[in-house]
Amino acid sequence: MTAIIDTHCHYNMEPIFDNVAKHWKKAQENGIEKTITVGADLETSEKALMISQEFPNIYASIGIHPEVCNDAIKTLLDGDKYSQEEIDMYVDNNLFELNKILNEALENKNKLVAVGEIGLDYYKLKNKGLKRNLVSQMQKKMFQKQLEIAFQNNLVAIIHVRDQNDRLENNAYFDVLNILKEIIKESKQPKEVKFVLHCASGPQAYIQEAIALGAYIGVAGNITYDSAQDLREIAKITPVNRLLLETDAPYLIPKSMQDPTKDKDQFCEPYMIKATADYLQQNMGLNLDIIRLNSKKLFSI
Numbered sequence: 001m002t003a004i005i006d007t008h009c010h011y012n013m014e015p016i017f018d019n020v021a022k023h024w025k026k027a028q029e030n031g032i033e034k035t036i037t038v039g040a041d042l043e044t045s046e047k048a049l050m051i052s053q054e055f056p057n058i059y060a061s062i063g064i065h066p067e068v069c070n071d072a073i074k075t076l077l078d079g080d081k082y083s084q085e086e087i088d089m090y091v092d093n094n095l096f097e098l099n100k101i102l103n104e105a106l107e108n109k110n111k112l113v114a115v116g117e118i119g120l121d122y123y124k125l126k127n128k129g130l131k132r133n134l135v136s137q138m139q140k141k142m143f144q145k146q147l148e149i150a151f152q153n154n155l156v157a158i159i160h161v162r163d164q165n166d167r168l169e170n171n172a173y174f175d176v177l178n179i180l181k182e183i184i185k186e187s188k189q190p191k192e193v194k195f196v197l198h199c200a201s202g203p204q205a206y207i208q209e210a211i212a213l214g215a216y217i218g219v220a221g222n223i224t225y226d227s228a229q230d231l232r233e234i235a236k237i238t239p240v241n242r243l244l245l246e247t248d249a250p251y252l253i254p255k256s257m258q259d260p261t262k263d264k265d266q267f268c269e270p271y272m273i274k275a276t277a278d279y280l281q282q283n284m285g286l287n288l289d290i291i292r293l294n295s296k297k298l299f300s301i
């Protein structure tokens, strides 16, 4: 049996954070060899580093998720009555704090391997009472600066993108591509830029263009869902040497692990990645050895 590397898991979030040792032990018993715990704000980033210090073979990623911007707009700025200054200050403060955490981790030679999850998420903004223009402006700034931090420090960027696929204008998928292209073009000494589209979704044209720019494609448990034909298509058009496996636990329980008797109480546990790995091998004919080696190469772990 091939050992599994889980490239995106939230040991730093409840309910997994509640008992990291128990979940990590069970994951290892199910063949998980290494994992990356991914931050989504300042607090979970610090926790990711802390966990990576305690457990061998757990690595850390730190970053600020785009939804942090949405929450800030909602709570800090009270809907329509925002000021640009307040927005800028919020973004700058978060970046300042993130840089502090990063520098400390680098100095202490912590097991920091990535910046993320960062990105753009314009999904169903209307339902959340948010305006696309305002949200995208703030998210883009937060994303772009963190992407620069990742590339400058030779860390992998773990990128989260979500939007309605069919939206033509001001679409998160294409905004991400534009920002990536801009940064790659501008960097004077082009080093290798390392990034993964975590839990990848979106139009195939976007996926293909991202792969051409160097993207790795993260596949999570939702690829096993009946409704996820589009995600399976994405995996099919991705060269096998660019695929990565992830749980995104506590989210996205693979279909075969869902227990209808538990319904709302159930969450994705890190060991469940095994079901996604089995699915990729058995239903999609993918080579898990290659996927494991991709993770080792990309993250140098």
Ligand SMILES: [Zn+2]
Pocket (backbone or CB within 6 Å): 008, 010, 038, 117, 248
């Ligand atoms: Zn995640």
